[in-house]
Amino acid sequence: MSVSPTFVYGLTGLFLFVVGLGGLISCPQLLRKILAVNIMVSGVFLFLVTIGYGHGVIIDPVPHAMVLTGIVVSVSGTAVALALACRVHETFNMSDLLKRRTRSNDR
Amino acid sequence: MRCVKMKGSEASGKRRHISLLSLLSLVMLAGLSAALAWAFLTPGPDPLGLAHRVDAALAExxxxxxxxxxxxxxRAYDTLLECFVLFLGVAIVWSLQPSRPVRQEPRVDPVLSSLVRLLVPLMVLVGGYLLWAGSSQAGGAFQAGAILGAAGVLLILTSSRLLSTMPKGLLAWGICLGLFFFLAVAVGAVALGGNFLEYRRSSATMIIIALEVVAAFSIGLSLAVFFGGSRPEEPSERTAAGRPPHGEGEEP
Structure with missing residues (x-):
């Protein structure tokens, strides 16, 4: 079986998705969770673009348009998540779901 | 992948628990990746997807x-909802942080600030070109919006004086403009006897170009605002509130 670009890109997208999911589960830090979700999203985008490319005969524009929409939505989601994480950090003085109040109450 | 770090003596009891959990999640992830890879490698019913239908209707x-x-x-519905997502995101980000005054007195390198002064018009030009190119080739509102947003980020990073001389209400109205215009087009189509978001064939080109221009403007503003992190304070607000500016804790 010859290795086609579609094969490589698709499996890379799946790999990124699974790596991001693993990071989302195992990292207690909020910032790392946000980064993990972004890695998952990148995997999904890569996979969708690969699906749209198909076998290179006719390129399906629908997944491409979905990826374009999804990029903007993921940026918005990341911005909201970062703002929420900042707010959590300011309010509870924690950036980590396991270690609460690492710095002593200095505020 | 394991980012869990335990310290001290209380860790020994929990460590076994956590390693069991991480083992379980590893098994689950391996199973998930195997299932996904199997689904990817199994040939689907139609590898060409919707390409033929898109091509057939392209003339209309x-x-x-x-x-x-x-x-x-x-799929203009998607784009309409995406404009709504951007609007909602800006609303959430702004409501989570108190408004902060625009930083005055730029302390940046004069070389950097003059470079930005050269770059920003160029970026606006490239954004306009991408917008124009979008009707016939690669490009469009999103790409143009991303370039405009990057220009805004540059202006924020160098705390350009352009930001403090921005007309009042430009940000809020500019961000709302994309969504409102889109909604107006959608509802206008219903008022003229069509379906929601249905364009007349004769006016489709003009409507799409107008939508693209407005959407690119709103997307660019929203992206820059996301980077800024909190609502810039209006000058009148600053004198009325009279509280000390707190500049620490810049958001990424």
Whole structure:
């Protein structure tokens, strides 16, 4: 079986998705969770673009348009998540779901 | 992948628990990746997807670029909801942080600030070109919006004086403009006797180009605002509130 670009890109997208999911589960830090979700999203985008490319005969524009929409939505989601994480950090003085109040109450 | 770090003596009891959990999640992830890979490698029913249908209807869409036709004609609903997501995101980000005054007195390198002064018009030009190119080739509102947003980020990073001389209400109205214009087009189509978001064939090109221009402007503003992190304070607000500016804790 010859290795086609579609094969490589698709499996890379799946790999990124699974790596991001693993990071989302195992990292207690909020910032790392946000980064993990972004890695998952990148995997999904890569996979969708690969699906749209198909076998290179006719390129399906629908997944491409979905990826374009999804990029903007993921940026918005990341911005909201970062703002929420900042707010959590300011309010509870924690950036980590396991270690609460690492710095002593200095505020 | 394991980011869990335990310290001290209380860790020994929990460590076994956590390693069991991480083992379980590893098994689950391996199973998930195997299932996904199997699903990917199994040939689907139609490898060409919707490409033929897009091509068949391209003449009616009003634009030559297939991706633009999908984005702003066939699946304009997606783009409308995306504008709504951006609007909602800005609303949430602004409501989570108190408004902060625009930083005055730029302490940046004069070389950097003059470079930015050269770059920003160029970026606006490139954004305009991408917008124009979007009707017939690669490009469009999103790419143009991303470039405009990057220009805004540059202006924020160098705390340009352009930000403090910005007309009042430009940000809020500019961000709302994309969503409102889109909604007006959608509802206007209903008022003229069509379906929601249905364009007349004769006016489809003009509508799509107008939508793209407005959407690119709103997307660019929203992206820059996301980077800024909190609502810039209006000058009148600053004198009325009279509280000390707190500049620490810049958001990424």
């Amino acid at each position: 869409s009003g634009v030559e670029s297939r991706v633009t036709a999908v984005l702003l004609n066939y």
